[in-house]
Amino acid sequence: MSKLSVIDNKRCVGCQSCMFACSRRDGNAGLSNSCIGVKSASGIEGDLTVVVCRACADPPCAKVCPTNALIPKKGGGVRLQKTKCIGCKLCQQTCVIDAVFWNKEENKPVICIQCGYCVGYCPHQVIKLLK
Amino acid sequence: MNAFNDTLSRVLYIDVKNKKFWVTERKDLFDKYIGGAGVAIKLLQEECPSGADPLSPENPIIFAVGPLVGAFPLASKTVAMFKSPHTGDLGESHAGGRSAVAIRLAGYGAIVIKNASDMPIYVAIHGNKVFFRDATTLWGMGSSLTAARVMREREIGTGYRSIMRIGKAGENMVSYASVTVETYRHFGRLGLGAVFGSKKLKGIIISGKQTLQVTNKKTYKDLYDRIYKEAVNSQVMKKYHDIGTPINILNLNNLEALPTRNLKQATFEYAEKISGENIAQNYLGKRVACAHCPTACIHLANLREQYSDSPYFYKTTFVGYDFELLYALGSMLGIEKPEDIFMLIEEVEKFCMDAMSSGVVLAWATEMFEKKLITENETDGLNPEWNNTKTYIAMLSKIVNPPNAFYKAMAKGVSHAAEIYGGKEFALAFNKNEMPGYHTGPAAHLGFLIGARHSHLCNAGYSLDQSLLLTQDVAPETIIDKLIDEEAFRQILSSIVVCFFARGIYNLDLISQLLATMNINYNTDDLKRIGKEIHAEKYRFKCREGFSFDKLEIPGRLFETPEPTQKINKEFMRAALNYAKEKIKCQ
Ligand code: SF4
Ligand code: SF4
Numbered sequence: 001m002s003k004l005s006v007i008d009n010k011r012c013v014g015c016q017s018c019m020f021a022c023s024r025r026d027g028n029a030g031l032s033n034s035c036i037g038v039k040s041a042s043g044i045e046g047d048l049t050v051v052v053c054r055a056c057a058d059p060p061c062a063k064v065c066p067t068n069a070l071i072p073k074k075g076g077g078v079r080l081q082k083t084k085c086i087g088c089k090l091c092q093q094t095c096v097i098d099a100v101f102w103n104k105e106e107n108k109p110v111i112c113i114q115c116g117y118c119v120g121y122c123p124h125q126v127i128k129l130l131k
Numbered sequence: 132m133n134a135f136n137d138t139l140s141r142v143l144y145i146d147v148k149n150k151k152f153w154v155t156e157r158k159d160l161f162d163k164y165i166g167g168a169g170v171a172i173k174l175l176q177e178e179c180p181s182g183a184d185p186l187s188p189e190n191p192i193i194f195a196v197g198p199l200v201g202a203f204p205l206a207s208k209t210v211a212m213f214k215s216p217h218t219g220d221l222g223e224s225h226a227g228g229r230s231a232v233a234i235r236l237a238g239y240g241a242i243v244i245k246n247a248s249d250m251p252i253y254v255a256i257h258g259n260k261v262f263f264r265d266a267t268t269l270w271g272m273g274s275s276l277t278a279a280r281v282m283r284e285r286e287i288g289t290g291y292r293s294i295m296r297i298g299k300a301g302e303n304m305v306s307y308a309s310v311t312v313e314t315y316r317h318f319g320r321l322g323l324g325a326v327f328g329s330k331k332l333k334g335i336i337i338s339g340k341q342t343l344q345v346t347n348k349k350t351y352k353d354l355y356d357r358i359y360k361e362a363v364n365s366q367v368m369k370k371y372h373d374i375g376t377p378i379n380i381l382n383l384n385n386l387e388a389l390p391t392r393n394l395k396q397a398t399f400e401y402a403e404k405i406s407g408e409n410i411a412q413n414y415l416g417k418r419v420a421c422a423h424c425p426t427a428c429i430h431l432a433n434l435r436e437q438y439s440d441s442p443y444f445y446k447t448t449f450v451g452y453d454f455e456l457l458y459a460l461g462s463m464l465g466i467e468k469p470e471d472i473f474m475l476i477e478e479v480e481k482f483c484m485d486a487m488s489s490g491v492v493l494a495w496a497t498e499m500f501e502k503k504l505i506t507e508n509e510t511d512g513l514n515p516e517w518n519n520t521k522t523y524i525a526m527l528s529k530i531v532n533p534p535n536a537f538y539k540a541m542a543k544g545v546s547h548a549a550e551i552y553g554g555k556e557f558a559l560a561f562n563k564n565e566m567p568g569y570h571t572g573p574a575a576h577l578g579f580l581i582g583a584r585h586s587h588l589c590n591a592g593y594s595l596d597q598s599l600l601l602t603q604d605v606a607p608e609t610i611i612d613k614l615i616d617e618e619a620f621r622q623i624l625s626s627i628v629v630c631f632f633a634r635g636i637y638n639l640d641l642i643s644q645l646l647a648t649m650n651i652n653y654n655t656d657d658l659k660r661i662g663k664e665i666h667a668e669k670y671r672f673k674c675r676e677g678f679s680f681d682k683l684e685i686p687g688r689l690f691e692t693p694e695p696t697q698k699i700n701k702e703f704m705r706a707a708l709n710y711a712k713e714k715i716k717c718q
Contacts, residue, residue, distance in 0.1 A: 082232025
């Protein structure tokens with residue numbers, strides 16, 4: 001399976017094109033559906049951090065989900081079964097790299113499905129889908 | 132149609148005196164004037180009483196974004212409007228960073244700040260909630276970077292937020308104090324920082340990440356891809372990314388149009404050294420982008436400074452630079468070394484004051500001292516001279532904390548200072564706003580004079596000089612017509628709101644299609660009409676506040692220092708201004 005990876009965060013210019021791309025997968029504009037995060041931990045003068053889901057082989061987020069809404073996938077990562085999710089945020093609190101994002105409008109997590117759509121919009125080769 | 136849900140027409144009103152906020156639906160304004168500059172000027176007309184003192188609680192601060200923000204690449208700017216404490220005229224300033232996307236995705240099309248607080252505060256806007264935080268401890272801090280860090284660390288929303296703040300220049304109401312956004316972008320010109328200061332408003336943090344609905348998902352994605360591809364493949368955008376605007380240092384120097392040493396010259400012997408090319412090769416540390424802009428035109432240089440008290444003790448700072456800074460704090464002051472320019476930039480960044488105005492004010496003072504029109508009495512013991520960075524740094528500090536009447540006057544701009552101390556012929560300002568770095572010919576200067584915000588950014592002046600006037604004789608009337616047409620078009624760009632650097636990509640036809648995906652239906656003729664209307668509304672405000680073409684003064688220096696077209700003369704300029712007066716008509 002392919003995995004979204006950060007190749008070199010020092011090339012990142014913070015344009016957030018990847019975030020907008022990820023959110024646009026469902027066809028709408030804005031950012032609520034993005035599951036990739038670009039942030040400047042110590043201001044724009046510092047390095048930018050690009051947060052992507054690492055598709056863990058034994059995903060901690062799935063383990064804490066009380067309703068088993070997060071189903072571990074073969075090869076790593078999880079799939080969200082929205083109808084089961086009760087919006088408790090335990091998965092978000094458990095992910096130590098903050099790769100579980102939150103869609104406030106739906107009150108549900110958004111977690112990367114390793115589709116690679118964002119990669120096509122990074123103008124500076126920061127992220128890549130690796131086999 | 133009715134089910135279409137967009138939050139653009141929600142206007143957030145914040146009363147900083149009574150610590151209250153409310154939201155009003157203003158579809159009336161957004162339907163008619165799109166957003167951004169169009170809506171901001173209407174809100175300013177409503178909120179700012181005629182004749183208001185710009186530093187009184189009566190003067191509102193308006194921020195507005197447009198329908199394309201948050202939806203399409205390069206739609207990354209926020210428009211600020213206020214009555215300018217620097218000119219007493221319309222104050223309009225644009226900034227990017229993450230401000231526009233954050234405002235739009237927090238669920239607003241505009242924000243109106245009213246009244247004045249009785250204690251220092253900063254305002255935190257997170258989605259539907261507004262918090263008033265006590266900023267007493269941040270007031271008076273030496274560097275505005277610290278205030279930003281405190282806000283960053285105490286507030287939520289990292290990755291989806293924008294932080295605006297002022298420095299000491301704003302607190303002390305220097306009339307050209309700026310508001311810094313995300314450290315490297317600014318509401319730079321015309322003194323928004325002083326208006327913040329007068330309201331005891333240290334900063335604003337705003338976060339949001341909502342969804343924006345589109346009318347047709349497939350069309351939306353297709354149009355998005357088209358713009359994105361153009362943005363990353365276009366040669367123009369590549370130019371902004373590679374060397375950035377500083378490419379103009381050598382271009383203008385070769386044309387003999389680069390204002391140098393208070394425009395005593397239009398070429399600079401050290402242009403090569405302070406050129407974008409040289410700086411990119413030897414100092415460029417990294418580039419950053421505004422939110423939703425793949426171009427990344429913000430260039431940051433690495434400044435390594437040694438502490439004087441210890442041989443192996445250094446500090447390293449990233450300093451943002453672009454053409455206007457290299458001109459105003461470089462050639463205009465005869466600064467020969469990039470490191471010295473960076474140190475001056477660092478200083479104006481620390482205080483948050485407009486770099487262009489600061490440079491021009493210092494250049495005027497240097498010439499005044501050179502001509503012995505002022506002495507050490509006025510300069511408080513300093514000897515301003517070209518290329519003397521240390522003295523300039525000391526002077527900036529005195530402008531912000533004036534020890535005497537001379538620095539107090541400098542803190543109100545070059546026109547004001549020259550009014551008192553003389554040297555008006557070489558006080559380089561247009562309608563009191565200090566000149567930008569283009570001595571390319573009459574069109575550039577006419578653009579600064581008649582442009583609704585007297586900035587180079589709203590008109591095509593310097594490109595008209597090069598594309599037309601350099602090679603042909605053109606009537607002054609033609610120049611004015613072209614300037615006004617272009618400015619009307621740019622009102623559309625600043626209402627939807629996209630970055631002016633993308634003006635080659637965003638033509639009216641495309642804009643009309645993009646607006647349709649956001650459920651706004653205007654054809655290109657409608658857009659042209661609205662552009663003209665917005666331009667007229669700005670002039671309505673200006674005239675109401677006392678603007679008059681007859682009062683416009685042209686600094687004598689412009690006629691003395693040759694420019695490439697050799698067409699600047701008093702008759703040409705007067706004829707042009709008379710025609711502009713007829714055409715625009717103040718009523
Ligand atoms: S790989 Fe797909 S789901 Fe994951 S961050 Fe990129 S666009 Fe979003
Ligand atoms: S698209 Fe690339 S450069 Fe832009 S923010 Fe994302 S990772 Fe950084």
